[in-house]
Amino acid sequence: MSITQIGQGSYEIQDVSVAATAAIGGPKEGQGPLGSYFDEIWPSETHKGESFEEAERALTEDTMELVVKKANISWEDIDLVMGGDLLDQLVSTNFSARRHQRPLLGLFSACAVFTQGLGLAATMLSDKGPRSVLVTAVSHHMAAERQFRFPIELGYQRTPTAAWTATAAGAVVLVAGARHPVGIEAVTFGRVVDFGSKNPNDMGSAMAPAALDTIQRHCAATATTLQDYDAVYTGDLGVIGIKLLTLLGGERGLNIDERVRDCGQSLYHLVEQDVHNGGSGPGCSASVFSGYLYRRLQVGQWHRLLFVATGALFSPTTYQQGESIPCIAHAVSLTHREPGGTTL
């Protein structure tokens, strides 16, 4: 048995490791501080596909092809594919499955979907069950903007609190067995937290309480504090969300120090690239993990990472109907271990 329930929605994981990761981004993501960690940068946001939606699909297709290649396996070795995106009816994930033809589990948890997928895969993998699961998430700036807000051609002014939906995809091949240096040690699935925010242009504030709830539950279940991790990455709270998380955490006795950073805050040069609060979208945390975060663990620069993607679970319809925004966060903690060695 590879998993043990250690708290509400929390599971200790044994013998699950990362065979490979891949990340592909758009030009703006390439120009950001993490640009060099992407495997590939598209020369334009419409590099492939006839529409923004087709471009998003091509982005996830290419990233999945790449991660299978980097894992040095074939598609036939992938037992299950799990993934998600922001588009209505999950069309990027679903349509891209026409190409890979592997059994598909569609997931939706807005921008938290990548850690939902990592968590689900980690709890399922075993020597007798699925032995290899591909987890992926994608977003595309233009496709998301015209679906959730306005077509970018309108040239509307963005609020100071707005996030920039990343054009990016990340993918991971998780396998049963501790064959690879980076492994998943625990996961905590989030519950919905709704603090009553109704502002779709300030997702960071809406999501911070959900991040806090999941972080506290993960730490309690695993008997850790944030100081036990070399790094803690949320995604995608941005500048404002991290400030609120620090404030709320402080009130609850959680020491949110400088080791706590955010994928959305890290992906861009915030001022120079004019992204306001930071990056967002399922592809933001997925690509930051698959590029930068994984590399830090892989080379042993970090030995332990807590990765907590966050999602705002509203739709344009619920916003127009005056609803508040339920949010969620799913946590995954990962460790680097020396070949043949054990963690901790």
Next chain:
Amino acid sequence: MSITQIGQGSYEIQDVSVAATAAIGGPKEGQGPLGSYFDEIWPSETHKGESFEEAERALTEDTMELVVKKANISWEDIDLVMGGDLLDQLVSTNFSARRHQRPLLGLFSACAVFTQGLGLAATMLSDKGPRSVLVTAVSHHMAAERQFRFPIELGYQRTPTAAWTATAAGAVVLVAGARHPVGIEAVTFGRVVDFGSKNPNDMGSAMAPAALDTIQRHCAATATTLQDYDAVYTGDLGVIGIKLLTLLGGERGLNIDERVRDCGQSLYHLVEQDVHNGGSGPGCSASVFSGYLYRRLQVGQWHRLLFVATGALFSPTTYQQGESIPCIAHAVSLTHREPGGTTL
């Protein structure tokens, strides 16, 4: 260890059983041939909620409350909730989680989501992992129509091949251990099949090839034929989809006899209730299973059921962009066993 991989996306399951099911439907569903199997029938389709979307949410909330009550447990005993719906950004599933406050895994597989959830839960449940998972799916006729096609107030004429999105929800509490008479014995997760259909008013034809693919893979992995089951229920192929499945199955040596029926075909009096091809929507297969199908297994009238929900994974945007419709089907086989006895 409770699961064994027996084929591509196929898993044999041990020691997972159904603690309870619940189904709530709208008035049209109550007037259908399976009306008496619902736990509750709403007096109108807008019985609760200020909008169609709020009504859909209330429907899934009430069904979840009911299944927890019928399982004779409390919400604190539910380790995870998994669910899905058709609305953009899965808002029924996500917003309803504000009420139950349990760890949530959002799933999207269109009308196939209920068996995706049953399958996922079955592969995760164990004595050491999650011990109790609530799986749910919902749809609402008016909410779906105005999102996918036209507001019903328009009074447009439906094509002869069109399906009727059910106003219904189903929910199941699955638990680790063979304590209850109905258990899950195997699951097969679907892969995407796209036969090139572009007609959003004929989902039955689009989905039949996906149903066939999953049925064949499930039978191969479990070394069964359709004649080994007391009943085989697809959902939601309708009249036309079942005809096409029979035709395609015949060409591939699969004997699709009278034991193969369809949830969408069974939910309504097709002619008298003017539903054309039959029912559809995640709530159709979820409520037909949670009401009628489960009852047949529970009382031992059937000893073995193959349940294969199907989904058409398009969106209004992909349709308008001229895309064909990728489809998927996930299979779950269930057995009735005598208390203390074994199946087969």
